[in-house]
Amino acid sequence: MSGFDYDLFVIGAGSGGVRAGRIAARYGAKVAVAEEYRVGGTCVIRGCVPKKLFVYASKFAEEFEDAVGFGWASEKVSFDWASLVENKDREIDRLNKAYIRNLEAAGAELIQERATVADPHTVLLASGRKLTALYILVATGATPFVPRHLPGHELAITSNEAFHLERLPSRIVIVGGGYIAVEFAGIFSGLGVETVLVCRGEQILRGFDDDIRNHLAGEMKKKGIEIRTQANVASIERSGDGVRVGLNDGARFGAGQVMFATGRIPNVLGLGLENAGVELTPHMAVKVDSLSRSSVPSIYAVGDVTNRVNLTPVAIREGHAFADTVFGGKEVKVDHALIPTAVFSQPEIGTVGLTEVQARQGYRAVDIYKTSFRPMKHTLSGRDERMLMKLVVDGESDRVLGCHICGPDAGEMAQLLGIVVRMGAKKSDFDATMAVHPTAAEELVTLREKWTG
Template identity: 55%
Template sequence: MAEFDYDLFVIGAGSGGVRASRVSAAYGAKVAVAEEYKVGGTCVIRGCVPKKMLVYGSHFAEDLHDAARYGWTLGETSFDWPTLRDNVQDDVARLEGLYTNTLDNNKVEIFRERATVSGPNEITLASGRTVTAKTILIATGAWPVVPDVPGAEHGITSNEVFHLETFPKRVVIAGAGYIANEFAGIFHALGSKVTVVNRSDQILRGYDEQIRDRLFQISTAKGIEFLFNVQFDNIEKKADGALTIHFKDHESLDADVLLFAIGRNPHSKGLGLETAGVELDEKGAIKVGDDNRTNIPSIYAVGDVTNRVQLTPVAIREGQAFADTVFGNKPHVVDYDCIPSAVFSNPPMAGVGLTERQAREQYGAVKIFTSDFRPMRNVLAGKAERSLYKLIVHAETDVVLGIHMISPDAPEILQAAAIAVKAKLTKAQFDDTVALHPSMAEELVLMK
């Protein structure tokens, strides 16, 4: 008889857990995965995928307005939230089915229930059943933070925002990171009065200052209100369901929805990790080495629960590296250098490599090249909104250290440009590349 029930037991069927499961099974391992909610994880079920669909839906508001300048007569238009909401959820269900099929096709056994670690090689399921595994992988992701203030239970997080019964006329968003700015753009475009409340004095900390300042200017011009250096006191729910939000240092606000977007903590609480002796940091993140192994030799972790880089493609890479290393006899580690990222705000931001501040701190003198222009589409539509592209270049070697953009389709353009930054190409090589005209992407090779 086998020493263990499974070669690998994965807790969490999100992007990292699914990749690790199917690849390990393909290598011949006997694999099981436990998921207490839906197969697909945060990104597919209640994160970047449904959010991007809402972004697409919100863009029609401006597109329909601009259509008249392009010769279209559309007549009266209206927006129906339940139609968008339900169509998005239908596609989420479709994707969950595809992820489930992937696991089934690779003969991965799925337990649709909560699982906790009860020993270095033991897992206890919510049903009470106990199973053993030679290797355990934790891939439970992260969870939205809710502030500890009276009445916080009346607010929602990004987990619930996709399921609103009715579309809110007034939305208050707590936080100023990427989730906050993305939903600010979505709700505003679809017709809500949006107020973004932040306890500090800046948005999108960690992104290039010049690019994030441009987003702030554009968002303000659109009508999104920002309150800085403001802290919550309590939230009061009225008889009609509306909210009155009280602050410590600002007058109160009335809202139909309060969305908390103040960060995400590793989802490690209640997993029994302390029982097995797994080390966590002060935020609850599972401590791992470059090989994704914890201090317990049989237990590994990948994705947001490790709080290294909270991005879906990174979790997938970590899941792949784990499977290759542990079951595929192809050991390797993830390279975290030059990871591209995007904010699907309106307009979107995208960046890769060092920001100007980071480059100056690391190298001293750097060269900065920018292109500040009005996209052709905006010109004909009569819109003043301008795009901004930025290249940070090493003063001595001419190597492009970073690219940062805010513009329609910036994320689509940046993916290819990120290859150039990763390959350490020079500004001269950008200049030597013939421009693709007319396009917004050509600005990357025309900066002088």
């Protein structure tokens, strides 16, 4: 468009920014995407993809043990951390190149420099070059949070560094109770690291259904993970080759590493948004409307930098909707309700819809159906692990309001249940559906008795 170097300039080549740039370019827009590090963002480079690979790696120890019950011998097995890190890096390199290819194939230009906002229509590159655009899209994601007031905070690592440790510690203290904390607790524990999880809340996974939270905590403890709730780290100090951690309850103990997984903060520091007058929320996220437009009409933002729902598929959907709206001529608003999600804990969680507490706050009558059972695999493996499934149902309309699972393949089930719950399926629809036998998932359609406990 006349008067500007680009129709769209995207700052940040993560999932949301890349999707927005690709779709806008396909609509015929002249697009540039700036990225100071690697293409793919948190999810691909230092988030959900390498984390899931590490989860797979950490599960093999139990798989080898379980195999004995099925007639296999597993005496001569060993694990090499350096090989895992090297193989993970190779896969991340492949994905980084694939993202670059896809972006350029769509017709977008990749600028591998840091870019900041100079004014509503101008960006400044690290090289000193200024470029103009009709629209600027901020898609810089979020970064791990470490409390700077904490004595010894510089000795702590985050999930970013956990993917590149030179060697596994013999013991690790993980601070936090959310997705990242419980997932890495399972990873390190599965790889043979003595693991302590320190959570300031009364239970892990605040915001999830209470039955699921309690069930997972119990299963994690069976695996040898120590969970210290209603506690927080008060100090960290160097101790030999490791650290010494002090808690606010007076407890002190040594560890090879201490890792903070207490949430992520929007990446807005030094971005220059104040130069354009972009309004931020009290939590320092870019404030946007339902179309991802900021307080400045020419500047939009998608993904974790907006702190709406910080999940990769959400960022992708927001980026696509932005491009459809601004360059595709069709207004698209992202619905942030009923988003299915998974926690790749061990055992993993899959969930969609309302928790029991949320349902009881919004509905006059709520019916609960739930079951806990030993997965069929463990009848021969002998492992002491149970699976939990729970349906939250509107007692008046019979509509399924929420579904919560903790056990093998829960994430895979949640994806399909997300469709069902979004379509407004009733409990009677579940009841009328034939079971697939023998599977764990068949419990979802064979639950008949309401929970009265």
